[in-house]
Amino acid sequence: MHFKNGLTNYEHEEILNFEEIWFLGLKAKKFECSPEKQHNICFDDKHGSYVKVLHDHIAYRYEILEVIGKGSFGQVVKCMDHKANELVAIKIIRDKKRIQQQAFMELKILDILHKKDKDGSNNIIHMKEYFYFRNHLCISFELLGSNPLRVMDPSPGYMLALQLGAIYTYIQSRFYRSPEVILGCQYGLAIDMWSFGCILAELYTGHPLFPGENEIEQLACIMEILKDFLKV
Numbered sequence: 001m002h003f004k005n006g007l008t009n010y011e012h013e014e015i016l017n018f019e020e021i022w023f024l025g026l027k028a029k030k031f032e033c034s035p036e037k038q039h040n041i042c043f044d045d046k047h048g049s050y051v052k053v054l055h056d057h058i059a060y061r062y063e064i065l066e067v068i069g070k071g072s073f074g075q076v077v078k079c080m081d082h083k084a085n086e087l088v089a090i091k092i093i094r095d096k097k098r099i100q101q102q103a104f105m106e107l108k109i110l111d112i113l114h115k116k117d118k119d120g121s122n123n124i125i126h127m128k129e130y131f132y133f134r135n136h137l138c139i140s141f142e143l144l145g146s147n148p149l150r151v152m153d154p155s156p157g158y159m160l161a162l163q164l165g166a167i168y169t170y171i172q173s174r175f176y177r178s179p180e181v182i183l184g185c186q187y188g189l190a191i192d193m194w195s196f197g198c199i200l201a202e203l204y205t206g207h208p209l210f211p212g213e214n215e216i217e218q219l220a221c222i223m224e225i226l227k228d229f230l231k232v
Helices: 009-017 039-043 097-116 190-205 215-225
Strands: 062-070 074-081 086-093 127-133 136-142
Touching (some): 074 136, 086 097, 097 127
Antiparallel strands (some): 062 074, 074 086, 127 136
16 A cells, blocks of 8 residues: 555554545544554543544545534534545544434434425535444534524534534533523523523633533532522
């Protein structure tokens, strides 16, 4: 293979499973991984999220350009599709069974929406395709512009791609969920201002303001900063 020296030992074997090769990421700072190791040991962090390398490939077709969003389900990266010669957004789902199952629900919803909106007149983002890469479900979308909108669930990740698989009876993403929603109280328009404030803080610091792993932790994070909010 002409480009063999630019690939890792793992990729020497991995590439044989792909019928089409469009991009190799030869200029990327790849990290070595033994072919005998499991995918998640080499390519995932402790949370099951894929550890991306800028300008490396996804499925020997897409070039990773930048991360444009991340959340509890995974991350969204801006990529160049070297086959179609266009920019796309790829959602890389975390390698966790529960999350993968929820992602399949999203795929079903996206398929239904595509069949109902074949002419694109309903302004719904459409999935281009989905595939597995290094044990991660990946979903490619058209790259959105700068003015997407979603009601009742504002968060940085959702400003980039509508996460249709994350549909539950509750509203608001956990990091941006207001106390009254967590406590099951009546709520109004103020919950959107709460989420908006959390987003502004995250944009300024680069980190979620209240990064709880569950609703109990979420309340604890809120109380740590706003100690007397329950007295209001």
